[in-house]
Amino acid sequence: MTVILFSLIVLAGSFLAGLVGSLTGLGGGVIIIPMLTLVFGVDIHYAIGASLISVIATSSGAAAAYVKEGISNIRIGMFLEIATTLGAVGGAMMAVYAPTHIIAIIFGFVLIFSAALSLKKKNEIVVYTEGGKIANTLKLNSSYPTAHGEENYAAQNVPGGFIMMIVAGLISGLLGIGSGALKVIAMDHFMKLPFKVSTTTSNFMIGVTAAASAGIYMQRGYINPGLSMPVVLGVISGAFLGSKILVKSESNWLRILFAIIITFLAIQMIYNGITGQI
Amino acid sequence: MKKEIKMSDYDIEAVMGRLLITGVIVSGALILLGGIYYLIQYGFSVPHFKTFRGEPSNLRSVKQIFKGVIHFDSLSIIQMGLLLLIATPVARVIFAVIAFFIEKDFLYVIISLIVLAIIAYSILNVATG
Numbered sequence: 001m002t003v004i005l006f007s008l009i010v011l012a013g014s015f016l017a018g019l020v021g022s023l024t025g026l027g028g029g030v031i032i033i034p035m036l037t038l039v040f041g042v043d044i045h046y047a048i049g050a051s052l053i054s055v056i057a058t059s060s061g062a063a064a065a066y067v068k069e070g071i072s073n074i075r076i077g078m079f080l081e082i083a084t085t086l087g088a089v090g091g092a093m094m095a096v097y098a099p100t101h102i103i104a105i106i107f108g109f110v111l112i113f114s115a116a117l118s119l120k121k122k123n124e125i126v127v128y129t130e131g132g133k134i135a136n137t138l139k140l141n142s143s144y145p146t147a148h149g150e151e152n153y154a155a156q157n158v159p160g161g162f163i164m165m166i167v168a169g170l171i172s173g174l175l176g177i178g179s180g181a182l183k184v185i186a187m188d189h190f191m192k193l194p195f196k197v198s199t200t201t202s203n204f205m206i207g208v209t210a211a212a213s214a215g216i217y218m219q220r221g222y223i224n225p226g227l228s229m230p231v232v233l234g235v236i237s238g239a240f241l242g243s244k245i246l247v248k249s250e251s252n253w254l255r256i257l258f259a260i261i262i263t264f265l266a267i268q269m270i271y272n273g274i275t276g277q278i
Numbered sequence: 279m280k281k282e283i284k285m286s287d288y289d290i291e292a293v294m295g296r297l298l299i300t301g302v303i304v305s306g307a308l309i310l311l312g313g314i315y316y317l318i319q320y321g322f323s324v325p326h327f328k329t330f331r332g333e334p335s336n337l338r339s340v341k342q343i344f345k346g347v348i349h350f351d352s353l354s355i356i357q358m359g360l361l362l363l364i365a366t367p368v369a370r371v372i373f374a375v376i377a378f379f380i381e382k383d384f385l386y387v388i389i390s391l392i393v394l395a396i397i398a399y400s401i402l403n404v405a406t407g
Contacts, residue, residue, distance in 0.1 A: 060301060082392050089396060138385070139385070210367070211368055226316065
């Protein structure tokens with residue numbers, strides 16, 4: 001296979017990954033890394049490096065759209081970024097020393113977990129209007145626009161959310177994915193923030209988190225320009241198209257289909273990891 | 279009073295959003311240009327991503343990448359675009375430090391600086407290496 005053919009196929013694959021990742025809210029990374037490693041036999045370190053950069057691109061690109069709605073909470077985002085960037089640097093350092101088959105196995109399990117999570121029905125959480133002492137000191141309480149006007153919310157269990165964010169950052173740095181799902185859990189499950197605030201703030205944080213580990217990957221030589229070029233361009237354009245479609249469809253069947261595909265890929269990753277083929 | 283704070287927060291976010299979009303477009307254009315040039319140069323050779331050997335040192339540090347860009351090396355141009363893309367969220371954090379300072383929210387100036395320090399720890403290796 002020549003470079004030009006390889007680049008075109010990866011470009012097309014990444015476009016699809018970016019599109020579906022944006023429609024389902026799971027991000028492109030979970031598809032790109034299995035695609036590159038399982039289909040093209042790319043070394044997982046290279047795949048992670050390329051995916052990390054594409055994660056930054058989609059996060060930065062989508063942030064501008066969210067900003068207009070004025071829902072994301074920059075104080076919560078900035079405070080929790082201390083946790084995610086710490087975790088991300090740690091995760092990237094671990095990835096440098098971890099053997100490829102171990103990374104593949106961990107990746108597989110995280111994939112299955114994300115797939116299960118994406119199918120789980122979102123039960124509306126009770127939003128509190130009174131925050132704890134930490135939340136008040138850190139000014140984490142705010143309001144957001146809803147169908148019935150501005151609604152106030154207050155953050156609960158800040159330490160729990162903070163610890164969960166360290167884990168999210170660690171996974172992101174280790175596996176090269178945005179781990180947006182884990183970030184949302186930290187904010188809506190632990191801190192009881194409104195779902196919309198959680199998702200938009202999480203998106204804002206993903207880019208900063210990924211940048212914290214990308215530096216380490218680049219310095220270690222894991223960022224390959226020839227490979228990253230089609231991946232990044234594909235994911236950006238796919239995600240852009242996805243953000244235009246999202247407004248119209250609910251995409252429930254897509255979510256189920258995506259979960260099935262991811263589970264299949266996950267099993268393949270774990271199998272290849274255990275048999276040492278990756 | 280509360281309304282006022284809310285408003286300036288929104289302004290911060292709006293500028294941040296524009297900053298991010300500009301970063302993505304500029305770096306995307308660099309990657310695309312470098313990529314086309316790269317495919318013209320090496321399009322018909324065989325890719326070698328199967329085994330990890332690490333990128334040559336000229337694509338690992340800012341100084342070396344700059345040097346390559348001046349010599350119009352296609353891979354260096356792509357790498358420059360990738361580097362710029364990594365820098366967009368960092369620019370956002372730097373901007374937040376300034377914005378919180380203008381708002382006189384010193385607690386958040388410190389929080390933003392902590393985040394910046396952690397990222398700097400990761401990026402600095404690339405900048406000085």
